[in-house]
Amino acid sequence: MRNKLLVAAVVVVGLASIAYAAYSQVLTVNGTGTAAGDWDVAITDITQTAAVGATDNSAPTFDATSATFDVDLAYPGAYATYDVTVTNNGSIPAILSSLTDLTATNAAAPTYITYATSGVTGGSTTLAGGGATNVMSVTVTWDAGSSPDTSSGNSKGATITLNYDQDT
Known part of the structure; x- marks a missing residue:
């Protein structure tokens, strides 16, 4: 019995050695990849799409990732709406990773004038390549329920930044 156990142990060690040798071979992969x-x-x-009681202190401007607005509103309830077009002329699909949070802008004086965006959502709005477009609407509004206050001026500027990443 002892001899059988010794033979079995030698066989197991031998098979383990062969398995180790088979899996420890050097693997070389050659080639190149190009993305x-x-x-x-x-x-x-x-593009300004609507305006009631609103004038631009300066025309809206933009660069590749930011749009800047400076709007003067004449009375409570006045507003202006703009469409901001983003175009992907590249071949890589993109996703809007983030856009400016307007909380701080809206909290700045005058607080009765606020900015809002619609049409795009950070983290989910995608943009295919080859000339595809997304349109974000920006609306600046003088709260209709507020009293006129001309002591601090009735205009407010804002810069909205859109950050796009590769859509994987």
């Missing part, structure tokens, strides 16, 4: 793509996501236009 080609063109990243070209940018704001391409700002």
